[in-house]
Amino acid sequence: MAALDLLGRRWTLRILWELHQRPDGFRGLQARCDGMSSSVLATRLNELTSARLVEGGYRLTELGEELVEAMGPVVEWSRRWADELA
Numbered sequence: 769m770a771a772l773d774l775l776g777r778r779w780t781l782r783i784l785w786e787l788h789q790r791p792d793g794f795r796g797l798q799a800r801c802d803g804m805s806s807s808v809l810a811t812r813l814n815e816l817t818s819a820r821l822v823e824g825g826y827r828l829t830e831l832g833e834e835l836v837e838a839m840g841p842v843v844e845w846s847r848r849w850a851d852e853l854a
Contacts, residue, residue: 771819771850774816774819777812777815778808778813779801779804779808779812780812780816782801783797783809783812783813783816784821784828784835784836784839785836785839786800786801786833787826787828787832788832788833788836789807791825791826791828793825793826794806794809794810794826797809797826799810805811808825811825811826816832820832821835828837829845829849832851837842838851
């Protein structure tokens with residue numbers, strides 16, 4: 769349940785996804801996560817680092833990459849869902 773608690777926090781999944789796509793530092797990450805304050809980003813990155821999903825330089829660890837890969841089916845579903853809404 770601890771993993772679900774962490775992943776259910778606001779912005780956590782978006783941060784993981786953005787780090788997977790293009791890790792380019794704190795400011796770049798914040799810019800890609802529209803509307804997220806720097807304090808929330810810092811808090812989430814600290815939490816993800818403590819959970820060993822993110823490491824220094826704002827990069828995903830091997831565990832973090834595995835998690836993002838596991839999210840693949842959800843991403844595909846969300847694309848189909850968005851297409852149906854359009």
